[in-house]
Amino acid sequence: MQIAATPKTRLFIPDALIANSELSLTGEQANYVARVLRLKVGGALFMFDGNGGKYGAVIKSFSKNRVVVTIGEHHDEEIESPLAIRLVQGISRAGRMDVVVQKATELGVRRISPVITEFSVVKLAGDRAVKRHEHWRKISQSACEQCGRNSLPAIDGPQDLRIWLDNRKSDGATRILLDPQSRTSVSMLQAPKARVDLLVGPEGGLSEAERSQCEESGFTPVSLGPRVLRTETAALAGITVLQTLWGDFR
Numbered sequence: 001m002q003i004a005a006t007p008k009t010r011l012f013i014p015d016a017l018i019a020n021s022e023l024s025l026t027g028e029q030a031n032y033v034a035r036v037l038r039l040k041v042g043g044a045l046f047m048f049d050g051n052g053g054k055y056g057a058v059i060k061s062f063s064k065n066r067v068v069v070t071i072g073e074h075h076d077e078e079i080e081s082p083l084a085i086r087l088v089q090g091i092s093r094a095g096r097m098d099v100v101v102q103k104a105t106e107l108g109v110r111r112i113s114p115v116i117t118e119f120s121v122v123k124l125a126g127d128r129a130v131k132r133h134e135h136w137r138k139i140s141q142s143a144c145e146q147c148g149r150n151s152l153p154a155i156d157g158p159q160d161l162r163i164w165l166d167n168r169k170s171d172g173a174t175r176i177l178l179d180p181q182s183r184t185s186v187s188m189l190q191a192p193k194a195r196v197d198l199l200v201g202p203e204g205g206l207s208e209a210e211r212s213q214c215e216e217s218g219f220t221p222v223s224l225g226p227r228v229l230r231t232e233t234a235a236l237a238g239i240t241v242l243q244t245l246w247g248d249f250r
Helices: 027-036 094-106 126-147 161-167 208-216 231-246
Strands: 010-012 021-026 044-048 054-062 066-075 085-090 111-116 174-178 196-200 219-222
Touching: 010 027, 010 126, 021 027, 027 066, 044 066, 085 094, 085 161, 085 231, 094 111, 094 126, 094 231, 111 126, 111 161, 161 208, 174 208, 174 231, 196 231, 208 219
Parallel strands: 010 044, 085 111, 085 196, 174 196, 174 219
Antiparallel strands: 021 066, 044 054, 054 066
């Protein structure tokens, strides 16, 4: 099925979509389409399931708690950066961490690994960690709807930094630790041959022991300039610099 007009609305669906089929939306999704997006019968939109590409779709009908959508053809379209960035982010307070997840998604990060550090103000474990992980996933999904990405970045569950470093080898990745005390700038580094792992500490920074372990794991301390940046500012500025030097901001 061809969609007559190019729709502006994009909707993420967590289940695999099938071209030229019908899909019934219920619960939060139906409410979002009907009351937030305020689409009408015949309204066009794009839908994507995070596995690549998108589907044209048209609203077929509404009922009390259900919206039926006719799914059209699959469009094999991607706007992913050629630079694979993994953001290893020290978990910060809820609002700051939410901003980092949202904006890192918009800036094209492929994977976000939230880590708990010695000086982390927020400590997550058990059900609280599971709920926060799902919360970050939803933020990233909404960011993809807004920015046009059809492939979702992977978001890992919260993990202790020391354990993350022990279990994650570089695999040829260029590893960068943002450190305001460093005299090395990103531009001094060689262009990466594979992935870039960008590690950013939380509000309180990293302990000396953590910094040493990071360097032993192949991370190079790098400064973004003479000013000390907040953790959320540092993460987003670092991603922007990487995309400008080696990614799709060139």
